[in-house]
Amino acid sequence: MHQTGVADPPRPPRRPPGPGARRWLQAGLALLLSVAGAVTPAATPERPAPSSGPAVEAEAPSLPAGTVGAAPAEAEPALSGAGQRIYERTRARLLQVRTLLKTQDSQSSVGSGFLVDEAGLLVTNYHVISQFALQPGRHRLVYATVDGVQGALELLAFDVVHDLALLRTADPASLAGRGAVVLRPANEPLPRGARIFALGNPLDVGFAVAEGSYNGPVERSFLETLFFGGSLSAGMSGGPALDEQGRLIGVNVAARRDGEQVSFLVPAAPVRTLLERGRHAAPITAPSWPEVTRQLLAHEAELSERFIALPWRSAGHPRYAIPVPQEQFMRCWGRGSPQAVRGLQFERSDCAMDSRIFVGGSLLTGFLTVRHEAYDGSKLGTLRFAERYSSSFRNESMGIDDRHRTAARCVERSIDRDGLPLKAVVCLRAYKKLEGLHDLSVLVATLDGTQAGVQGRFDARGVSFASAQRLTAHYLDGFAWIAPNNVSR
Amino acid sequence: MDRPEQRLALIECFERDGRAGRTIDVTAWPVALGRALHNHVVLDDAYVAPSHARIEPDAQGRLVLTVLDTGNGVSVDGQHHAAGASCKLPDAGATLQLGQTRLRLRLPGEPLAPEKPLPPAAAASLLLALPLYALVAAEHALALDPGADATAWLPALVGLPVAVAGWCALWALMSKVFQHRFDFGGHLRITLPWLLAIEACDALLPQLAAALAWPGLWQLIAPLQVVLGALWLRAHLAHVLPLHRRTITVAVAAVTLAGSAISLSFIQRSTDSWSRAPYMSTLPLPATHLAGTVAPGVLVEAMSALVEPLARRVQKAREEEEEDAASSDE
Numbered sequence: 001m002h003q004t005g006v007a008d009p010p011r012p013p014r015r016p017p018g019p020g021a022r023r024w025l026q027a028g029l030a031l032l033l034s035v036a037g038a039v040t041p042a043a044t045p046e047r048p049a050p051s052s053g054p055a056v057e058a059e060a061p062s063l064p065a066g067t068v069g070a071a072p073a074e075a076e077p078a079l080s081g082a083g084q085r086i087y088e089r090t091r092a093r094l095l096q097v098r099t100l101l102k103t104q105d106s107q108s109s110v111g112s113g114f115l116v117d118e119a120g121l122l123v124t125n126y127h128v129i130s131q132f133a134l135q136p137g138r139h140r141l142v143y144a145t146v147d148g149v150q151g152a153l154e155l156l157a158f159d160v161v162h163d164l165a166l167l168r169t170a171d172p173a174s175l176a177g178r179g180a181v182v183l184r185p186a187n188e189p190l191p192r193g194a195r196i197f198a199l200g201n202p203l204d205v206g207f208a209v210a211e212g213s214y215n216g217p218v219e220r221s222f223l224e225t226l227f228f229g230g231s232l233s234a235g236m237s238g239g240p241a242l243d244e245q246g247r248l249i250g251v252n253v254a255a256r257r258d259g260e261q262v263s264f265l266v267p268a269a270p271v272r273t274l275l276e277r278g279r280h281a282a283p284i285t286a287p288s289w290p291e292v293t294r295q296l297l298a299h300e301a302e303l304s305e306r307f308i309a310l311p312w313r314s315a316g317h318p319r320y321a322i323p324v325p326q327e328q329f330m331r332c333w334g335r336g337s338p339q340a341v342r343g344l345q346f347e348r349s350d351c352a353m354d355s356r357i358f359v360g361g362s363l364l365t366g367f368l369t370v371r372h373e374a375y376d377g378s379k380l381g382t383l384r385f386a387e388r389y390s391s392s393f394r395n396e397s398m399g400i401d402d403r404h405r406t407a408a409r410c411v412e413r414s415i416d417r418d419g420l421p422l423k424a425v426v427c428l429r430a431y432k433k434l435e436g437l438h439d440l441s442v443l444v445a446t447l448d449g450t451q452a453g454v455q456g457r458f459d460a461r462g463v464s465f466a467s468a469q470r471l472t473a474h475y476l477d478g479f480a481w482i483a484p485n486n487v488s489r
Numbered sequence: 490m491d492r493p494e495q496r497l498a499l500i501e502c503f504e505r506d507g508r509a510g511r512t513i514d515v516t517a518w519p520v521a522l523g524r525a526l527h528n529h530v531v532l533d534d535a536y537v538a539p540s541h542a543r544i545e546p547d548a549q550g551r552l553v554l555t556v557l558d559t560g561n562g563v564s565v566d567g568q569h570h571a572a573g574a575s576c577k578l579p580d581a582g583a584t585l586q587l588g589q590t591r592l593r594l595r596l597p598g599e600p601l602a603p604e605k606p607l608p609p610a611a612a613a614s615l616l617l618a619l620p621l622y623a624l625v626a627a628e629h630a631l632a633l634d635p636g637a638d639a640t641a642w643l644p645a646l647v648g649l650p651v652a653v654a655g656w657c658a659l660w661a662l663m664s665k666v667f668q669h670r671f672d673f674g675g676h677l678r679i680t681l682p683w684l685l686a687i688e689a690c691d692a693l694l695p696q697l698a699a700a701l702a703w704p705g706l707w708q709l710i711a712p713l714q715v716v717l718g719a720l721w722l723r724a725h726l727a728h729v730l731p732l733h734r735r736t737i738t739v740a741v742a743a744v745t746l747a748g749s750a751i752s753l754s755f756i757q758r759s760t761d762s763w764s765r766a767p768y769m770s771t772l773p774l775p776a777t778h779l780a781g782t783v784a785p786g787v788l789v790e791a792m793s794a795l796v797e798p799l800a801r802r803v804q805k806a807r808e809e810e811e812e813d814a815a816s817s818d819e
Contacts (some may be wrong), residue, residue, distance in 0.1 A: 389772055
């Protein structure tokens with residue numbers, strides 16, 4: 001869909017991303033940055049230097065005042081007393097986690113991690129070690145502590161949905177006696193505004209403490225995520241965020257680049273679950289695609305179930321009921337054409353989920369989007385409206401064959417929703433390595449109006465075929481008449 | 490010739506562009522052909538022997554061509570004859586090829602084709618321009634918003650005639666090169682109907698497909714337009730080189746097929762189907778929505794048809810990856 005007629009040139013312009021789309025594009029980028037930034041080559045991996053690379057230099061000035069680099073051998077920087085105390089208490093349990101190519105020592109990704117028990121178990125983000133999880137034959141994992149101890153790591157388990165991974169040192173003796181970061185008990189909720197401290201190794205520059213505030217769970221998020229009012233930089237992913245007593249509040253995971261000090265943490269609960277599940281697991285040595293698939297299927301089943309259970313909201317259209325999702329775990333942005341425009345008038349709504357699941361490379365999945373555009377062509381006349389209405393229906397991308405997914409295949413029908421004629425197209429793409437998962441796109445256009453109509457699009461990324469069918473039926477059910485058939489605008 | 494009753498035959502020598510150049514009246518047999526000066530018909534062609542061929546009547550009075558001392562031989566109506574051979578010539582005359590020179594022997598027995606009518610006057614052929622102009626203007630009008638500035642009409646109102654004139658002028662230049670005449674009108678008469686057909690196809694068929702809900706027809710429109718375009722090109726080329734119609738047909742067909750194959754292979758690679766458009770995007774007007782509707786459940790059920798081809802594609806991708814892995818291990 002697109003908006004035509006907002007300018008004189010007759011050719012339909014490409015749709016600019018709406019405010020919502022743009023924000024989420026940036027949010028997605030933020031997550032990727034935490035990997036991509038980590039890829040920044042450092043001149044000397046063992047002793048990260050501030051002048052290691054141009055990208056690091058470019059990022060360095062933007063480090064917030066609250067983040068202070070604290071390389072072990074350097075002089076004591078000015079920290080708040082609490083920050084200093086936290087760092088001193090935690091530094092022995094803080095690690096940098098590096099993914100290296102098996103055949104050479106160049107790091108292909110770096111992040112942070114922390115010890116969670118005396119036996120050398122540590123936690124980081126799944127996205128820090130995703131390359132190893134998906135291609136263990138080509139990569140290896142190593143850690144480096146604040147005081148320069150290095151060693152090999154084994155991957156025991158991961159939670160792709162919550163972006164967590166549990167690792168163990170290959171030689172438990174090497175990190176013995178360093179203690180562990182304890183989890184803040186679930187029955188002691190932290191008040192909003194409380195001071196918390198995120199630790200990690202930003203941009204491979206050196207271990208650092210970023211002080212910020214705890215702002216509770218992110219609103220309207222399907223997966224519980226904590227809002228950290230502080231700065232997280234690439235490379236800090238997987239590091240711990242601690243309360244003033246040094247107990248774990250969450251795990252650093254992502255930041256928004258379109259705002260200031262808007263960062264996110266994975267809460268402690270899934271860390272606890274992963275720890276219980278993976279503590280005694282055998283190290284992973286084969287590509288983890290089947291396990292990633294299993295976790296994504298469980299996620300999509302719950303997501304589809306909860307989504308279908310929610311009734312559609314009204315779009316406020318005088319003629320049609322249009323499916324608009326509840327905003328429990330989606331966020332909607334609306335936009336309209338300027339009133340003075342001579343051509344096609346439209347109102348548009350874009351709803352998307354915050355939570356997106358990083359699998360590897362550029363692949364994000366496990367989310368839903370719902371969109372519609374209501375067109376009014378009363379200033380155009382029937383034929384001109386039909387021309388623009390059709391062009392709008394054409395201007396949709398269903399996806400071509402790429403590294404992760406097949407090209408879209410579609411079925412289309414003219415359908416009848418209690419007397420309302422609709423053109424509906426359903427397209428599916430299959431994931432090449434996540435067997436049984438699909439991307440679903442449903443495109444719908446009302447066919448009864450000579451000078452008005454509605455086009456909607458529903459997308460579900462990473463769903464099973466059965467869920468795709470149920471979601472399609474649910475979405476189509478959201479369309480109906482409001483005014484009786486014979487009312488015309 | 491002052492006394493046509495003395496003319497037994499006429500020999501026409503064709504120029505390389507296919508037009509008859511020199512003509513030679515034959516008033517007596519035999520007629521000798523060759524490069525040497527003693528021949529009746531002296532041919533300035535390095536591939537012709539000094540005494541190349543002779544034509545004379547046999548005992549029954551039928552004309553016979555004898556091939557003399559030549560390595561290249563003679564072709565009579567496409568049939569090759571080597572040195573020493575002789576062949577009877579048809580009463581209706583024949584086309585002879587000696588070296589690189591093409592001759593036509595015209596005889597009194599030759600049946601004459603009826604007179605060809607002159608092409609319609611330019612004004613008459615321009616009548617076709619009216620529906621074309623109307624179609625293009627209507628499409629442009631639809632794309633403009635009501636009350637659009639007058640200059641917004643210029644692309645259609647001025648652009649179309651200028652583009653058509655430019656196109657025909659280019660082809661007329663080709664005619665000038667090969668046929669020595671700037672045949673603008675001839676090419677205009679070719680362009681107008683083909684362009685009208687392609688435009689009409691573009692304007693009407695998508696609506697028809699949408700009205701009948703035939704995605705198959707909708708997907709065929711683009712290939713159909715390619716075929717029409719190829720035929721259009723062939724018509725121009727055949728007008729420029731009328732003697733090479735068969736070659737032109739083969740060449741245009743070959744280019745079209747090769748181009749289509751390359752383009753289809755790219756489309757196939759990126760979309761896993763033979764069409765770039767994954768669905769029929771033309772929506773029918775409410776009044777022309779002739780096809781019936783089905784219940785939403787039917788569409789949901791129809792999704793099952795997607796499972797198998799997608800699974801096949803996934804399987805193919807997996808096999809390709811395994812092959813890549815195997816070859817990188819080697």
